[in-house]
Amino acid sequence: MVVYILRRLLWAVVVLLAVTLITFFIFYKLPPGDPALRFVGKQPTTESIALVRHNLGLDQPFYVQYGKFLKAIVLGDKYGWPGLGYSYDSSVPIRDKIIEKAPRTLSLIVGASILWLGLGVLVGVISAIKRRTAVDRIAMGFALFGISAPVFWLGLMALFIFWYKLSLTAGTGYTPITESPTQWASHLILPWIVLALLYAAIYARMVRGNLLDAMGEDYIRTARAKGLSERTVIFHHGLRASLAPIVTMFGLDIALLVGGAVITETVFNLDGLGFMAVDSVFRQDLPATLGVVLVATFAVVFMNLVVDILYAFLDPRVRYG
């Protein structure tokens, strides 16, 4: 197991290297714009552009720039460790920017994921038990709505109704939990629900399908033949068997949202990592993009590892050598 984890961690480093290299390459080779032009001010001269290019290191060959980028990550730079450089756009260290924005995204993910896991499993189980009844149809109708409704529309409708009309929640924006927990929650409750609705719908359908599959297995008949109560049969035997794939998906979904909750973060003006990623691409702010990509990639690679390790505990047939 330890050897397995070490090997996986080594692979994680390779993946991170590959992802940053590709991002770097795309940024440098493909877009027509010159990052230095943004930096240089309103009336650039050829000299000032050249100076900025030199200061940013843009006049150096591709591999030197990438080398410096890697060196800063490993050894740190003047802003601390890991060194991620500073933004072309606002001259703020990327490291500080990410530290500022990460809690916003994490707050969103933690709240939403708890909601959607609970809701998804609950609705899925009820739907499976009450299969082909009105309850099942209503639940699956809700799931279809959740999957089909676009997040930007749901978000705007939620804001319109609960904030603008009913004033039940705070509006857009973000208040750190350290400042005011109630304001923090009040700002986040709508994005939690909107984001959770989409995922809860997907999870409900998956839990329903997996549970129905499991309930058709021979070991369920054995459990019934033992004289166990139907509740024990469903939860202890059926749900247990359908848990592993759900845990897998849960881990990966969380990881993908680290840099991927773009629409939710935009609609609710949460200004987290996802928003930063898109924004920095539009501004050709390479260091910022690279920073977010690095964090998001790390999240995916890390959660993959966590999921695989969890899997070994959830399913005794899985053993890693």
Place this chain on the structure above:
Amino acid sequence: MSGELLLEVRNLAVEFPTQDGIVHAVSGLTFSLRRGETLGIVGESGSGKSVTNLAILGLLNSERSKITGEILLHGQDLLKASPSQLRDVRGKDVAMIFQDPFACLHPMYRVGDQIAEAVRAHIDVSKSRASERAVEVLDAVGIPNARQRAKDYPHQFSGGMRQRAMIAMALVHNPDVLIADEPTTALDVTVQAQILELIDKVKRDFDIGVILVTHDLGVVAETAQTVMVMYAGRAVEHGPAREVFDAPQHPYTWGLVQSMPSIEAKVAQLRAIEGSPPSVIHLPSGCAFHPRCPHRFDTCLKVRPPLEHLEGGHADACHLDATSKRRLWEEREAARLGIGA
């Protein structure tokens, strides 16, 4: 059979309404089981063997099946029992083991824990006491080093050991009736014999009645005292095992007996039963076996033969008279063994 009467099934019928029509899975089935007896139920796929057992255990979905008749366990009709009464019977008075031991144990729980769970389903004991009982029964069914193996997961067991574990699980409450639904079909031939021996041994050691369902007459021949041959949901022949094997009465049983390989009969001498089992939705008129029967005559197409009792508890459902049956059976045996050819 002299033992105490445990189970009596009277006129059992099971129907499943489907979109294509009503499936008559079991019709007019009557049999009994005594303590110390092994009843072999033989028949092809779809003959209603498994449905009968699931009905006894109350494991058929009551919304999707219609069950009539009586299933008396110690005189109590299980078809009139409440779900909680049935749950009390399952695993305690009537235990069941299934065909595929690879799929019947939960892959994510330890074998010992699954057996302990069966213990605690009916009696209120501590987990450690239940685990002790699990080790006891695992030991009783011949799992070596049972205490250690109880901590294994099913995938660490071989097929034969898993079936042993299933039998152990069935025995935790000293049930009266053990239903074994094709217990050896999924196993290697060498292991099959061991499992049959084990079932016979636990029948004697635990003094229970066994219903052994199989499509393999050889299995029944070795262990059963009574045999019931089923075809298309009905019993076509029923009687003491020796009688049924030595003097089979029904042409379908003839087919089964003569398709059974033995030392004397070479493969070339095996006779297959022509045709395939009938659709259980559109049963043939008259005798359900008539389309496949080489000895049919007009009456067979029109009238369903009742199960008629002969002397010695032997019964069969065939329109042929006793003399013709004896003559035809002897001719078939002679032809098969090449005597007089």
